Amino acid sequence: MNGLLKLLSLVIGAVFAGGLGGTAVAQEPQHFSPKGKMPSQYTIEAQQQQRQLLPFADKRDFEEAKRGFIAAPPFRQIMNDKGDVAWNMDNWDFLLKGMEFDSIHPSLQRQALLNMEYGLFEVVPGIYQIRGFDLANISFIKGDTGWIVIDPLTVKETARAALKFINEKLGERPVVAVIISHSHGDHFGGIRGVVDDAALAAEKVQIIAPKGFLNEAIAENLYAGNVMTRRKSYTYGDLVPPSPYGHVDASIGKAVASGDVGILPPTISIDQPIQELTIDGVRMVFQNTPGTEAPAEMNTWFPDFKAFWAAENIVGSLHNILTLRGAPVRDALAWSQYINLALYQFGNQADVMFASHSWPRWGKERITEVMRGQRDMYANLNNQVLHLANKGVTINQIHNVYEPPKSLQQQWHSRGYHGSYLHNSRAVIQRYLGFWDLNPATLVPLSPEESAPLYVEMMGGGSKVMAKGRDLYAEGKYRLATEILNKLVYAEPDNQEAKDLLADTYEQMGYQFESPSLRHSFLAGAKELRDGVVAVKAAKAGSPDFVRGTSTELFLNYLGIQMESGKAEGMTFKINLSTPDNGEKFVLEMSNATLTTIAGYQAEDADLTVTIDRRELEDVMIGTATLSDKVSSGKAKMEGNPQVLAQLGSTMVMFDNWFEVLPGTKKREALPKPELFQDDATRYEGP
Incomplete structure (x- = not known):
């Protein structure tokens, strides 16, 4: 393989979080690494405190996640054409044993358990979802003659399995249209599993996507794709196996399946702010929301079903203003305003709100509660971070200063899972003001490998840094320990003892984070400090479809x-x-x-x-x-x-x-x- 296909097989993979669809089975509560540590007393105390503070008595999410359940398939694994495992829900069976793990933030364990729902669900009569087959949900709307598919997952194997399963349970129907809500791979990559060339050539299938979809789907990940792929290996947990001490969830789903990724150009482009369309007897009103969760994205209102599709603009979590794998910083204020428009235009009419991740919400009161909370979450981030910035709080301080309102902290759908308030607050300042904190010393800083030897020398040498690092670790002062141990590792990159101690501190911090993105990043860093760089299998993304779309x-x-x-x-x-x-x-x-x-x-x-x-x-x-x-x-x-x-x-x-x-x-x-x-x-x- 050569040419652009080889390049895209590396760089387009930045969209995807492969590597967890393999044959690993659920693990007992023992650490996967011989160097791994159990939660410290300080980590245990931190988790116990969260169990007391958070509103665990609110069980509505669990009721909604199970509502409308029709059937689960007899299989927990989905295979590809070569006989390899593309998806394996058994990876996370340890979550189903009723245990509380002190190596997992209690809020994250709750979210991870909610994402274990698996099978076919009825949203309302005529609208169905299959959840637990991939990172995203795939939805099906019953038209006059066939299925209208919304967001056909990441890879053809899981999308094909979903279509086959719904046809088995609800009757065989052809796919007459595919709606792609936005330009991220887990929402279009499986299109070859539900659409074939013959149907396209016969013009029997419409592909509907927002304006700019094809270009954005490729461009956002092409130019910086190689480094984004590497960053993704940290933030999506590719490097750590499914385990109470490793990968437990991806906040908006379990993980991304491994397999063949495709892309097809739209036959209908939604280019107006509000645009109506009828396909196979199904009326749809599209709301374009560019620059929110994706550069090209749209919500959809289905008036005959009184159902509002929120794409990935409203999920069961705070989302990313800056996704840590890398992407342009998103506009939190515009995001809030588009949700507000949807609230006023569709929210008061809707009987159900469903989306490409998480689970539906039923009833006008519940729908408007969630829409209002998510609207306020992004608006507060934008406005209050800028409020603090205008008082002189810098990008290097904001994450230690900004806190969301207490009322939002008590709403599960506004917790910091996929996006954390820690890194999102920094992203808002980055969007408006850039990376510089106005201190001349930080404007053109030394590289860490250049500055670290001086720090270690002035601290009295490596042995003193190690001694202080051990003391700080023993006292549960992990952030302080990482501050000095990071200097030592850069000054002495062959010092495995220092790398192991830094890994131990990263690990305890990872256990305590609510956001999987932060958890994965620290646990991945710990693993590479201990074991070195070990490549893992990623999703196969460089298909000829991508080249044709480039x-x-x-x-x-x-x-x-x-x-x-x-x-x-x-x-x-x-x-x-x-x-x-x-x-x-x-x-x-x-x-x-x-x-x-x-x-x-x-x-x-x-x-x-x-x-x-x-x-x-x-x-x-x-x-x-x-x-x-x-x-x-x-x-x-x-x-x-x-x-x-x-x-x-x-x-x-x-x-x-x-x-x-x-x-x-x-x-x-x-x-x-x-x-x-x-x-x-x-x-x-x-x-």
Whole structure:
């Protein structure tokens, strides 16, 4: 595999949290790591305090999560076509044993138990959900002749299993439409499990998505995709196995399935703020909500069912203003305002509110309670963080100062699971003011590996830092312990004793966090400090569908990122690219060791001009052919000096998506060379 397909198999994976669909079985309450520690007395006391403070007497979520249950499948695992496990609900069976784990924040254990619901549920007559097959829910609306599917999960295996199961239970019906609520992979990646090429070619299936869906689905994760994939391995818990001491939940679902991910372009794009449509007898009113949980997202009102679909804008949790895997900072105020609009326009009419995660809410009083609480949650974050910032509280202080109102803290749907108030408060300041806290000392700081040796020296050397670190750990002062032990590990990356003690402090902090994102990050850091960097299996995301959905301009822009500037010193050339079948033209120019792209132009002094239809270029991007193959077969033309392709290829670097995060945790290995452009120039023999 070469070309853009190889790149996308790495970078598009940043959307997904693979690695937990495998064959691991539920574990008894013993630690998975020989170096792992049990919860300390301070962690136990912290968990006991939370059990006393939180409103555990409120059982409404459990009643709603079970309401409408029709059936569970006889299987707990979903297999792929090769016989491997794509999804395994048994991974988290330890949660069903009725035990309270001091290694899990009590609120998180409650959320994790709610997400164990598994099977087919009736939302209202004619609307159904299958939950527990993937991170997201897949929903089905009964039309006049077939199913309208909402958000077909992450991979085709789980989506296909869901469609088969509902057909077995409620009668066989064709899929006549797919609604994709937004541009994140767990909401469209399984589309190949419910839609086939024959139905598309016969125009028997409509695919409905918000304006900008296809571009945003790829662009948000392409440019910084490699580092996002690595960050995702921490925040989604890929590195720690399902266990009371490891992965327990992903807050809005258990985890993401492993398998084949696809994408198809919409046949209908929702481009108005409010837009009505009728498909197969089902009336729908779409509310576009760009820039909320995703750059392209929409809610949907189903007036005949009195049902409001909240996409991922309203779930059973505070969401991310800045998702820690990496993404542009979201607009908390706009998010709140879109929920407010939905509350006033649809909330008072709805008998049920359902969404792509969590469970439905029934009754106008309950629906408006949740909508109002979520509206206020995002508005308070935005407004009160800026209130404090205007008083001089900085990005490096805000997470220790801001607290949500006590009334919100007592509402389960406003707790900090998927997004924490700790990192979201920092994100609000980042959005409006940037990373700098206005202290000149932090404006151009030393890198940690440069500053750490001085700190350790001034603290009297590594042995004194270790001694103080042990004292702080023994006193339960974990944040203080990490402050100095982190310096020591950067100063002495081969000091395994220091790394193990830092791992112990990370672990206790991870146990105490309510948010799985924070828990996973600390537990993943602990594991890599102890064991080193160990690659884990990720979701297979680089399908030809993604290449076809990637615009030529996005592809060319990514080449400018993949190019290593130091290898291009002294290079100057221009390449014209023309794709006649769609009328696109581009100029790639290398100058000042920088590759730039401009659309809509052709350079008169180009060193090389490449003419190839976009549909033929896709074979090159996927890696099933080279430009030389296309020229030889008469499907492309190159005029000029083909050696500039070799020059361009020599600057390309294949990123390592398992790079070192913490010092001293990765063995250095040579990276493979990128295969894109590798043999085009050498095989070209001229026109």
